[in-house]
Amino acid sequence: MGKILQVGIRVQVALATALMVVCLAALMSFVVGKRSGSDLQNQIGLGVSDIARQMADELDRTMWTHRGEVSVLSTLSVLRELQDTQEISSIINRLRREIPIFTWIGVLDRDGTVVAATGDLLVGANIAQRPVFQYGKNGQFIGDVHDAKLLAEKFPLYNGEPIQFVDIAVPLYNEDDEFTGVLATHLSWEWADTVRKSLFSGQGIHQNVDIFVVAQDGTVLLGADGGLVGAKLDLDALGEAQRNHIGWKINTWSDGEEYLTGYAPADGHLDYDGLNWSILVRQHVDDALAPVHQLRRDILLWGVVLAAVFSFISWWAAGFLVGPIGKMANAIEAMKRGEIDKLPDVQGAREINILSRSLQALLAKLTEKDAALGEMQHIAHHDKLTGLGNRLALDVYFEHAIARADRKKGELAVLMLDLDDFKPINDRFGHAAGDDVLREVAKRLRRCVRGGDLVARLGGDEMVLVCNVEQDGAAEATMLAERILHEILMPFITGGNRVSINMSIGISLYPGHSQQPDQLLENADSALYVAKARGKNGYVLYSDDMAQQEIKPSRA
Structure with a gap:
């Protein structure tokens, strides 16, 4: 009879515990997986948008820097007077060697004729109809990315495509404030691709990202290894960037695939207003959200494993609950038969539970006290707004x-x-x-x-x-x-x-x-x-x- 009671209680406790753990594990897997997956997805999206913002800042700071270099160069008296073309040629060629991003630097007279240039390219040619002269003679001019019309044959192809330039030009005035010509420069667009490859190639969960620089009209100026260059994009993310917003979206691109797309505007740096470029950074949604899916699978798997483990532990622990009960029952039967006159001390679940509850209560009080003291000390030593010391x-x-x-x-x-x-x-x-x-x-x-x-x-x-x-x-x-x-x-x-x-x-x-x-x-x-x-x-x-x-x- 005692064995039947012992086995029955043990099985009942094990089954009840197993059912409770399985239900709790399933509930926690769902709640934690959903919440953690959402947080991780947002974190990944913010990481991609941060890459876009950094790329935009780097492009703007680089353009701002080189615009300033051209402005400083234009203040040299030898350039302003346009008398010593040999000295001018020496200066601009030295600048070209020191800063290779300046693919071509030319000095034009008031009629638009090139009087000095790096490598003597186009010297003697009249380029008065080109934007660097038409706009440069009226004030500082920064031109958007364009193909090399006159210099295409002078430079090698880049990624199998003709080289492209960004223009910077400023007017030249002599000491009598008379217009003497234009200092014109062509910046190779390769530098933007170098930034894309070296600085923002992506690490960790942001590996294999594609970075695009898009013009104001939606034309792709720079893409991943030349991809989509020249194509026009129509994406929600691009529209957000053109409205000077920074963030991320999941968009379907022209290839029909979904990509997690970060976006940011390249809206200038300090007194440089920018060229209204937009930066898009995309990562295939399966690659980008792979950690989210893996997290959910891991939580579910660990929930099942823990349910099995705790079920076994509960079945094993039930034996410690049944043992003292059987001992007490045998003692009671012995008392009935007059074999003993008092119940022996029984060490079992009741005594363990009392001790456990007492210790837990004491520990809880000590923990609460320590936590309260720690919180008070933290508040006393730290600034509430910034978290810095006070x-x-x-x-x-x-x-x-x-x-x-x-x-x-x-x-x-x-x-x-x-x-x-x-x-x-x-x-x-x-x-x-x-x-x-x-x-x-x-x-x-x-x-x-x-x-x-x-x-x-x-x-x-x-x-x-x-x-x-x-x-x-x-x-x-x-x-x-x-x-x-x-x-x-x-x-x-x-x-x-x-x-x-x-x-x-x-x-x-x-x-x-x-x-x-x-x-x-x-x-x-x-x-x-x-x-x-x-x-x-x-x-x-x-x-x-x-x-x-x-x-x-x-x-x-």
């Missing part, structure tokens, strides 16, 4: 950092940071956009420092960075300041708006400028005011004469 964290860090610097005979660099013209962002786009910018600034600052350094927010847009440096602390601190300025110079995207902002930095060193934390901060603050006064977007290393300044300029 003034309290800065004071604590100074104690340990100064002691460590003294032990290692090293130095500390204190960088006082303040955003230039931050208030107009709040006024124009709202405080939510300003908060987004502050959070992004915090992320970029974290990327600039090492693990043992501290970035803290003192309030508003004022932050401070404390880092350990070697013996040549001034050199390391200024290099860090330059890296920070470079990071902050990159545009911010908030609410679909591109925001540019600069930063001023003041630097002081421990122990050279002071051995007291408060004085170090004050010295760095004095250097920051000097940086602001010098035109902002720069850094200044503290010097003793700054302490004599009584009137400090505004930080606005």
